[in-house]
Amino acid sequence: MKKNIFYFIVFFLIFNLSLFSKMRVEAEKVIKKEISETYRFQGSFSIEKNVNVFPKIRGVLIKLFVKNDSRVKKGDIIALVKRDDPGYKFKPNRITAPISGVVSRINAYEGTRINPQSPLLVISSYNPIILNVNIPEYVFYRIKIGTKVTININGIEKPYSGIVYTKENAGDPKTKLPVLKIKVKNPEYKIVPSVLGEAVIELGKRELVLAPADAVFSSDNGYFVWKIEDGRAFKKYVKVGELYGKYFEIKEGVSEGDLLVTFGAEKLRDGEEVIF
Numbered sequence: 001m002k003k004n005i006f007y008f009i010v011f012f013l014i015f016n017l018s019l020f021s022k023m024r025v026e027a028e029k030v031i032k033k034e035i036s037e038t039y040r041f042q043g044s045f046s047i048e049k050n051v052n053v054f055p056k057i058r059g060v061l062i063k064l065f066v067k068n069d070s071r072v073k074k075g076d077i078i079a080l081v082k083r084d085d086p087g088y089k090f091k092p093n094r095i096t097a098p099i100s101g102v103v104s105r106i107n108a109y110e111g112t113r114i115n116p117q118s119p120l121l122v123i124s125s126y127n128p129i130i131l132n133v134n135i136p137e138y139v140f141y142r143i144k145i146g147t148k149v150t151i152n153i154n155g156i157e158k159p160y161s162g163i164v165y166t167k168e169n170a171g172d173p174k175t176k177l178p179v180l181k182i183k184v185k186n187p188e189y190k191i192v193p194s195v196l197g198e199a200v201i202e203l204g205k206r207e208l209v210l211a212p213a214d215a216v217f218s219s220d221n222g223y224f225v226w227k228i229e230d231g232r233a234f235k236k237y238v239k240v241g242e243l244y245g246k247y248f249e250i251k252e253g254v255s256e257g258d259l260l261v262t263f264g265a266e267k268l269r270d271g272e273e274v275i276f
Contacts, residue, residue, distance in 0.1 A: 022273045025264035027228055028212045032256040035210075035244055037203040041180075043133030045195050047126060048183070050104065052119035057093050059083045061114050068106055071189065072097040072123060079120060084113075101125040102189065124193075129186040131162060131197050134177035138242070140169065142203060149182050150200040153191065160184050160191070162199070210247035215260035216240060226261035226268055227254060228276070233261055235270045 055061075063080040072078060080092040104124040108114050131151060135143075143164060151160040166181035182199055184191065191197070215225050216238070223240045226233040238253030254260065261268065261276075268274070 022275045023233070023264060023268060025226075025228075025233070025261045025268070025274045025276050027259050027274075027276045028215060028262045030209060030211050030250065030254050030256055030258045030260060031247075032207060032209055033247075034205050034207050035249075036205050039135070039139055039201045039203070041133040041135050041199045041201070043131045043180075043182075043197055043199055045184075045191055045193055045197060046130050046132055047101075047104075047124045047193050048128055048130050049099075049125045051099050051101075051123050051125070053078070053095065053098060053121050053123060054116055054119050055079075055081050055093070055095055055114050056116060057081060057083050058115045059093065059113070061108050061110055061112050061120070062092060064106070064108075064110050066103045066106075066121070068103055070103045071101075072103060073100045074098065078103075081114065095120065097123060099123055099125055100127070126189045126192070127186040128183045129191050129193075131182040131184055131199060133180045133182065133199050134175045135180050137169075137178060139201070139203075140167065140178040140180065143167070143180065143201065147201065150202075151182070151184055152198040152200065153195065156190060159200075160186075160197075208241070208244070209250045209254070209256055210244065211238070211250045211254060211260055212262050213243060213246050213248050214262040216248045216250075217265065225254060226265050228259040228261065228274060231273055231275075232271050233265075233268050233274045235268075 059081045061079060062082045066072060066078050074097055076097045077094050078097050079095040082092050083090040101123045103121055105122040108120050114120055145164055147164040149162045151162050162182040162184040164180060165183045168179040217224055222237050224235055224237045227236045236253050239251040241249030241251050
């Protein structure tokens, strides 16, 4: 009887010592989930084009019907020029607006001499207006020309709609990021250059493999996880995508259902036994 009790105590101690020798961790499974991808990027507006307006004849500017920031429509009379050839009388020559827009610069005033080689003024096109946004490459290459974009602007309650019409992957000199140019209809000229706008880009839904963010670690050699197999933790390098809330997209390295260490990995050694 005493001998049986002795063996029981020994077995109990060995069993508990084996438990204490294992690293205690917390773990969570890799999941697969459909994610709705919506991205928001800040940008600034610029005008689509500037047009220099030249007089057709040499003469004296006798009447200017516009000033800086005046709105004009294509075909509007913006100035009258008197031809100054001695000994001849001419009707004042009309200068009309070649495009609709806003007068952004005036180079001559009434009473001054002008000629066909020097622009009288500059008209800037405000409709459409262009939103320029810098975006990371992982989104840039997935956006197509013609993609519809929702535009939000502080101080304007109703959102605008825009269309991607140019992609410049050479990158912005300051940010080094590719540039997306979005054309936005601006018939009432409420949006002006240099105003900030938010581009909301929806790329639809994708089914992604997701790992808990707490299970993903970084090193000089890249990102890695501790994958539990048969009660042991093994170090696995993974290719990581974007962060979606509390989960990282995993492009390579682990699969749906794999069990990963989320807490207690600081002192783990490759292949070490764990309990959770």
